Amino acid sequence: MRLFKAILLLMLVASIIPTLMVGWLSVSHTRELLVRDAQELAQERVKQLRLKLDNLLSEPTEAVVALTNTAFFTHPPVQQRALLGSVLSQHREVLAITVFTAQGERMPGLQAFAVNDLPPTAVAEHEARARALLQGLTGMSYAEVVHQGPQHVPVLTLAFPVGEPVKGYIAADLSLAGLQELLLQERVGSSGFFYVTDRHGHLLAGGAALGENPDISQRGPVEHLLRQLTHSPDSEHFHVGNFGKGKDATVAAYTVLPELGWAIVSEQPVVQAYHQVGSMERRILMALGGAILVALVLAAVFSRNLTRPLKNFTAKALELAGGKFGAEVEIRQKNELGELAQTFNYMSKQLMAYDMENRRLYESLEQGYLETIVALANSIDSKDAYTRGHSQRVGDVAVEIGRELTLPERQLKQLQYGGILHDIGKIGIVESILCKQSRLTDAEMAIMREHPAIGDSIIGPVSFLTSVRACVRSHHERWDGSGYPDKLKGEEIPMLARIVACADTFDACTSTRPYQKAMPLEQAMQILDKLSGAQLDPKVVEALRRVLQKKGVRLEGHRQPVKLAS
Structure with a gap:
């Protein structure tokens, strides 16, 4: 009965194993849920920002495109200039508009700017960007973003054909100053941030924490994005995951605007993004630690009476495994362990007898084999x-x-x-x-x-x-x-x-x-x-x-x- 009680208590202690398993599964499952929630939140943030960016760009773009709905090339020059002026006055994001003939020549008098005293170099740069877009143009096309003025305002140049067949082209410069303001207003936790990059990994707006260098192509999420664009440039990519190591590790998400080739990226330090994960793990680990400590104390108390005789059994069993048959266990306890010791000793003696018999038979058999082989060889010799x-x-x-x-x-x-x-x-x-x-x-x-x-x-x-x-x-x-x-x-x-x-x-x-x-x-x-x-x-x-x-x-x-x- 004493051995039964000891085993019963040890079985109770063994319940810690399912406790640990449940705790581990809980940690793993909860961690996965919280990590997924954090990543889904990052995903939702860039999706919402993309919608806002689409709205920011769609209004001035639609105003310029609306010129084609007024039979622009059928109007007299005076009315055409008035239409251009109305677009510039009603939409401050539109900085310049230039109209070209079907042959790509600028139409006289049909070039308007939101700023009257624009330097000649700025006019020439605008026209050069527009002409570059006209080569083989069949639909809406966008130039690379440039920065103008002392404030380095990002400017986007777009161009599109008018009429079918083509009667001419319209090109316009759009200010992206509103994009910079939009990114500054958006928050990603206490230390996260948004930024927009082009298809070459150049910073367009946002990302004040990235420094003054516009080339961020080596940054983890941007580098990942550029690899994806290399394999499938026309697809609409989206990704969320962990980038970097140690203190620089971040949870980042990005989405791509296929028409412009831009990417909206959000970054947040891993420590902050997964703050709930760490808190949850600490609480569960503390509870498991307490349970393990109690189990260890109980196991040390109730296993002591079992481990001592079992060590003797283990030593003798190893001797049997090594071929030393006849080894005996000395246990004086009058319980199940004592009976087990008697059975073990009887088994050891029987194995010794069987081993001696088997050795004799094997030697006899081996000798017979050798004699047969020698006889075969002698038959040849x-x-x-x-x-x-x-x-x-x-x-x-x-x-x-x-x-x-x-x-x-x-x-x-x-x-x-x-x-x-x-x-x-x-x-x-x-x-x-x-x-x-x-x-x-x-x-x-x-x-x-x-x-x-x-x-x-x-x-x-x-x-x-x-x-x-x-x-x-x-x-x-x-x-x-x-x-x-x-x-x-x-x-x-x-x-x-x-x-x-x-x-x-x-x-x-x-x-x-x-x-x-x-x-x-x-x-x-x-x-x-x-x-x-x-x-x-x-x-x-x-x-x-x-x-x-x-x-x-x-x-x-x-x-x-x-x-x-x-």
Whole structure:
């Protein structure tokens, strides 16, 4: 019952997990809502400002365009000048109007300015901007905004054709001083601001906090806008998001006026825009902190009686996992933990008994496998007295080389089996060729070269020997790619096959054959050195040399075949 109560209390403490999850989800969800609300507010602000800007520009523009509704070119010059004067007098945003012929020439007497004493340079600049717009003009067109006068008032020049077919053109300068006033009146929190930029990232109005440099193309939201305009210049873009990092991070939104290519941008510091988000997070985190503190205190009190015996269980379980069967837990408590300890100890003893039995069976099975493999190899070697014991020696040498190359124990066993079975395919070669005492003809050599593929097909269906198939099939591949049967080259040849190939060549050199006597080790190693890099892997040849040196074998003068014992 005591363990039950302790577990019950711990389960109660565990309720903090869903509390944390709910708190985290609440923070995340509420944060998303508040961030979205802040961004939607920024979006709504630029939309409202765009409507105001449209209204600001539409009235003087419509007044100038209205001249086309009065059959302007049919009136006498006096009445035409009167119409121009009325537009200038009724709309102070209109600074200048000029009428051009269908050929683009200024019509005499049809050029009016809101300021009588306008400098000649200003008149010439106005006319130059207007003429630039007339090139290929088919509808309303706008020039780049310029700043005039000591106050640097932004001025927009527009032009449009009159009549169909075109009877002439009308161009006008519009003052954007009202735009600057409009932006100053609009507020974005306590420290945010609006500004208007053209399609090149030049400041047109607003943005007093941006400084005196008109080029703001590198500013986060403007740079983002310019990239969007590059991909789709004629679309109506809108975006809202976070820009910048650290203290300079802002929440910005912009919208584009496609006809003018202008963008209305609002910026507000992230700290101010997401003020509610921070306040909400602090409140929730404080509440979660209090709950976690209480849970930790309770967990420390009620888990103490459980952690001590469980540490003993953990240590003994790790010993079992490490293969130390028979480990026992010592717990004197007469409760569920005591019963669990007795069960654990019984299990550990049973595992020790099973492990000993399995080890015995595995060793017996492994010995049986090895004896079977040796028997298969002997069935080949028995056909030729000169090669008797060759397969076993190749396996032994291959294991020594693999151990020198620090291969794992599993691969060393594969080398042992692969070395013994590397010539198993010779079972399929007729004895007249296999046991021939003289050199083979080309046709006989072609048949003999089939034995790696034959051996691969023989052991292929045996799942136990799958890992040594590469030794059987590829032990006659050459480092330079001229071997057989697959013409593998360099690292393409499996490592185990490269080792068996080296051991095979070494035994062939140090054993007596029908066509040669056993070579001294010094001469055999000289031959292997010559084959290194062409037939054999240089690293494997060098490993064999180190094996001989560690065995204390002196290469000079040694003339007996060598078998390297493990």
